[in-house]
Amino acid sequence: MSANQTQEENHTPTGNAKPLIRLEKVRKHFPIHKGFFNRKVGEVQAVTDIDLNIYAGETLGVVGESGCGKSTLGRSILQLLRPTSGHVFLDDVDLTTLNNSQLRPLRRDMQIVFQNPYSSLDPRMTIGDTVAEPLKVHNLHRGAALTQRVAELLDMVGLPRDAVRRYPHEFSGGQRQRVGIARAIALNPRFIVADEPVSALDVSIQAQILNLMDDLKKEFNLTYMFIAHNLSVVEYISDRVAVMYLGKIVEVAPAASLYKTPLHPYTKALLSSIPIPDPTVDLSQRVLLQGDLPSPSNPPSGCRFHTRCPYVIEKCRQEVPEGIEYLPGHTAYCHLVPEINNLPTSPA
Template sequence: MSDDKAVTIPAQTTGEPSGGAATLTKDAAPGEVLLKVTGLKKHFPIKKGLLQRQVGAVHAVDGIDFEVRSGETLGVVGESGCGKSTMGRLITRLLEPTDGKVEFEGRDITHLGVGAMRPLRRDVQMIFQDPYSSLNPRHTIGTIIGAPFKLQGVMPEGGIKKEVQRLLSVVGLNPEHYNRYPHEFSGGQRQRIGIARALALNPKLVVADEPVSALDVSIQAQVVNLLDDLQQELGLTYVIIAHDLSVVRHVSDRIAVMYLGKIVELADRELLYKSPMHPYTKALMSAVPIPDPRRKNAKSERILLKGDVPSPISPPSGCRFHTRCWKATEICKTTEPKLVELRPGQQVACHHPENFADQAPQDTVLLTAAKEAAELVADEVLAESAQTSAAVAAEVAEAETEAETPEAAETPESPEADAPEAEVSEEEPPAKEK
């Protein structure tokens, strides 16, 4: 969470801020927990045959836990097919969860019916990814934006038409275009119409499912700036789902990284980008292009991942990333790591995290898949990973030694207490072998 820090949204979402950027200030302090998700799952059944018997299931979301506080922005990133959009539809109750719990303002809304959810629709809204298919082409934008008032039986002061025209001006559109149809607008303008519809009833939580991915790069910054500006004016809480790490970096307070239906890392924005702990997060960060002409001929340190994302129908055992990870050992294959807070404000699910002491120093033998994956990772990256992990392990060992009482320090067991940590520095070099 950033306090009173100016956020500059570039005209392009692929790196450093550019000249014509607009500057906004993110100064909303975190409030009470607005949304709490516990063990959330969604399995889509696979049926075959004349009798439509279930023969399997797609594990789209497979047990995730997180909280969203009032006034903050949680970014959710990951590859296509990792379950981001399904998660967004689950927390807005557009889909029925298979298991788990969704609590909004302390109230369990996991299995509320259509009638019971209707009053809550005023507080939880969604901005959809495709601005072309999310608007009814047969209705005018006045009818589209005014629909929430009629569905909820709300009569705004001055009438629906006046309120819709006010919303159009809030999102940067001409109020006189009240009677136009969606096909008369560009993609960016249609997304603004979708935003106006979502804000009609002053919601407390807005889930934005890739709000700028379908837009031209020159329009993306405008829409992102609009969302950020509206958050400050109206005190909104956002869950922004995206695959563009640059966009998420500029608008989020905390970021959750998803892989194959699981959250593998959840951290404050600055911590995540400065020192990512999960190998998958580090690979994602390395893929962000840096628009610097001086780096044109420089050797790329991008981490190439081995193969494709495994099928969500039969996800791998243990850590789901072990089939593509260059640090995977036997424990990664057999034991699923839990999402634990290794550093204040940073949770990670990994047995061999980056930029931190190894959580399983006794397991040093790399899997065959890890050796193959290491061939796709630059030597500089592997060397840096080994040095950082060794340095952090030494720091942790030194802190533990200092924390011991003088009597404990004099006992012969003290040197042995540091032995597991010392193994960390010897555990990393095998990853360099090719």
């Protein structure tokens, strides 16, 4: 374990020194095939060399531009996508070494809430069948006990019990997402990946779903990886936040620290883009990034952000920055953090 991971453990939000989920150099690259013989001509580097801890009882928010690898990272943790290399640990179990039959009992501990409530539910299945399906697959309940458990789950997420006989098209987007949440918690999981669970919903409904997820977290001691674009939503629900750019993590910090004192230039630009409902605010102080996001099939050398960074120096083009904890629990991957933020060169 690296010194950076050891320092991170000293500032865990839940006081747990041992992570529930631990990632070591996780990569997920997708091959690119072309030509008559379908030869491999390259690869999309969706996720590259991710080291990350997620502690029991916390909500880790993951933010970044579209295509930065957030969803791929979440699915790689759950082994819905098998990592190209690296290791994913649930407690002390390396999930990447297990085959599908060995993974099956562990999937009860890891579930996912999908982004789109309109496509994540089978339109041919009733709500009752949808919520009951994981219970049947894992042979947990049958008969009257199954019916009772489904009714309890619907109560937990605020849906009427007569929903068991109805179909997804009869419900609104917010209600469908409640069904998705009920399905995710049916097996009493310990860890849930919430893949942009409110991005397709109206603002008022977003607040209801976020409050529901927070209540369920407290009631069942759940651990969330919450993926989102909306930085205000992430600030509201997260204990810690990881910022991703082009397949790599560039900053990890407690939510309060990251939003008050962002250290990485990319994080500064992201937070600067949050709309402020005040016409008197001087918009000229906003950080505007130049250029387009590079292709993940041909990422820049060195620091991947250097092609758009206003502070770039030659070292940024040549060397990949290491993660250094500059503030308590606050790690950034940038060569110029002390100079940009007027911090001492020695870490926290």
